[in-house]
Amino acid sequence: MKRVLVVAAGAVLAMGGMAGTSAASSANGSGGTSVAVMPTSAKLAAAPTGCGSGNLCFWNGENYTGAGPGQLSGRNSDWSAFSNSACPNGTWDNCASSIYNNGVNCNAVAWTGKNYTGGFYSLSRGSGETQLASSHNNAFSSNSWISPSNTTTSACGGPNPYD
Secondary structure, three states, X not given: OHHXXXXXXXXXXXXXXXXXXXXXXXXXXXXXXXXXXXXXXXXXXXXXOOOOOOEEEEEOOHHXXXXXXXXXXXXXXXXXXXXXXXXXXXXXXXXXXXXXXXXXXXXEEEEEEXXXXXXXXXXXXXXXXXXXXXXXXXXXXXXXEEOOOOOOOOOOOOOOOOO
């Protein structure tokens, strides 16, 4: 009887592990928006190597590779102020191919235009995109922060694309 319970428990754990892998894979895919429901006690995935706490991090290669990470905290209206010799124009402006939000309290917003203009891409805290879609690949020029409920707060001061 013990052997049957052990085998059954192993099957349940294996299925749970596969479900977790599937949710993580779809959440990080390059396709449309996907949502993974996680228990409230679950910890956020570990940030990619070199991405410091509180920062929006980005790399010029896919899958968090290449030059980087570039790391920014706070609002930054013009990424051309941050040099990166591996990028075609010598700065991080229009040079990110993967991005990760290792912020403490806020969702990160990356903007395609300087001064928080153009299109935007919002990343929840503890999430990233390993391969940006063509509309955002090598296209970000500024960043801001908003609350997890997509509002502007004193801790997450915007600018907010949802306002």
